[in-house]
Amino acid sequence: MKVSLIIVTLGRPLAVERCLKQAHQQTEPIHQIIVVDGDDNEEARPIAARYPGVVYVRNPNGFGRMTGSRNVGLLHATGDIIAYIDDDAYVHLDYNREIIKPYADPKVGAVGGRALNGVPGEEVTGADKVGRFSSSGNVEGYFGVDTGEIVEVDHLIGCNMSFRADILGELGGFHEYYPGFCSTYEEADLCMRIKKLGYRIMFNPKAVVDHEGAPRKVGKRFDAPYFFRVTRNHSTLVMRNNGPLNPLPWKFLAMMIGTQTLKLARKLAGETSRWATGQAGLWVGFGGGIYQYWRQGRDLRRRDEMGRKIMARFAKNTTRPAAEPLPAPRPQPATSETS
Template sequence: MVNPTVSVVIITYARPHFVGECLRHLAALRTAPHEVLVVDASPDPRTRTLVSEDFPDVRYLRNDLGPGTMPESRQIGLVNATGDVVAFIDDDAYVDPDWLDELVRPYADPSVGGVGGRASNGIDGEESRGLDLIGRFLPDGRLTGYFGADPGRSIDVDHLLGANMSFRRSTLLALGGIRGNYPGTCLCEESDISLRVRQSGHRLVFMPTAVVRHVAAPYQTGGQRFDRRYLYYARRNHVVLLARVFGFRAPVLRRYVLTALREQRDYLRTTYRLVRGRPDHEGVVPSRRRRLTAPVVLTRSLAEIIGLGAGFPAALVARRRDRAEGVSTP
């Protein structure tokens, strides 16, 4: 594909300030996209007003399903996009001026179905951390990140980061579009897209020169990053992901559950250390209050175990919905 047209889709919920900054960075690109679409699930009109008054060339689309429906917002963007490539960025991801030029370069190879870029989080050393683990799908079903790393060249990966990813529109449409039922924190929804594109025989490429600055805006849908709600949905949605993409009988699903259960030992070790008053790896001795409240740590393990169990009936419902909508399931 020579010089593909690109539709940029921004999904958002109740963060108009970040949408405005995101759109200002897109307007400063060296090469303008074919179109920009904002898909808004907010409960108020602030984002609609911002787009209509300050960015009249941007297409505003509405997702009336509300919070926790990021994949549904992506699907709305996909079905309304007209470019050869659909690029998804988060509202708190601000593109570099040459982001679009770098993102589309790998599409010259017809075997490439998706391209993702680097998300710089402003963390010291992130560019060299996890260089051999960027976007990997491990044999035990876990997914690695490290999308802030810079390997110095483009590399093939197994999945992409939702804050900075793109796909051929025709490829996504051929797969039946973007699937929902990844609620809560919407974890794994971008991995569902990526793994399905890989299963269809296409390559996924990580292009470290296609950079966005990810400022990690506050959640507006309840909870905080890595709280118990997050842990619950991380496990629940991961089970749904594996069951939908590979099937209930897939060995990788069993391996993931066993790995997740083994990982609960870390909570037990932490609780034991705190109760005994032993120092952590940095030599810090827990306070008396911390020792008394140590059992609270186990509620994080409980959230994960409940999430694992909830993933199976949720996956059954999701697979039935997929079949009803004509999306093939293993």
């Protein structure tokens, strides 16, 4: 199997340099490496040019739209498997060999691996929860854990994930109503859609990246805008993929209101603004999720311009049928996904 590795970057040329260096030291060479740059100054372009065969793509709409950059890269991919890592995620030497192993099973549609953040004990924490959706709507992580074997999960982490190219083409790529620079939940949304097609999602603990969290071009991780986006996108994910008639989104809403209010009560000083930010993100996300559900219903495909481009790009490469037929689309207005 041939792997196209897509690296999305924004204003972190030093991280891109190290990322490309690691990717070129694989025990088994990667078929194709694509750098998608969302920065106006294109600092990553000369760095990419120093590495033979690397495809550099400029995304003029990439600022704050990491998900859009993932789709732009997909349009240039030629591999059977499309792998995504962040620009500050550095692959281990056997990454390319390990990420494709679970695809020997034709029922596997997506594969991810470990993301090591340098947190003490991460390798032994959460083996029974890694990559799970909880009954209350939580999206569990624990992607640093070493499970000791390949295990099935519900979703993957964005800095270390891969998918069959034909499945991405069939679905029209990532939905783009999950804005942000990181932690945007578009990967969880995509995994939900892949599972609804009947495919399995696997976690291989031997496909490893070191995720070092390079400084961001705009803002800081865990600041108020970050907290708003994470809460907003999480609630959109839960509502969009379950619908307002399902009790799960409302259970999630009650849990989030209660959790955030309890934290406020415990740490009243300096926490009021954070509570307000979280509440705003929660309700904005719920509204967005209801809107997207109304537009698309249970249709798993993207139906906007980018979705159609991706479907057309991979239409000729589809070599096998989906595990289950896609549902018929619901009539919808011809508007952009980024609403």
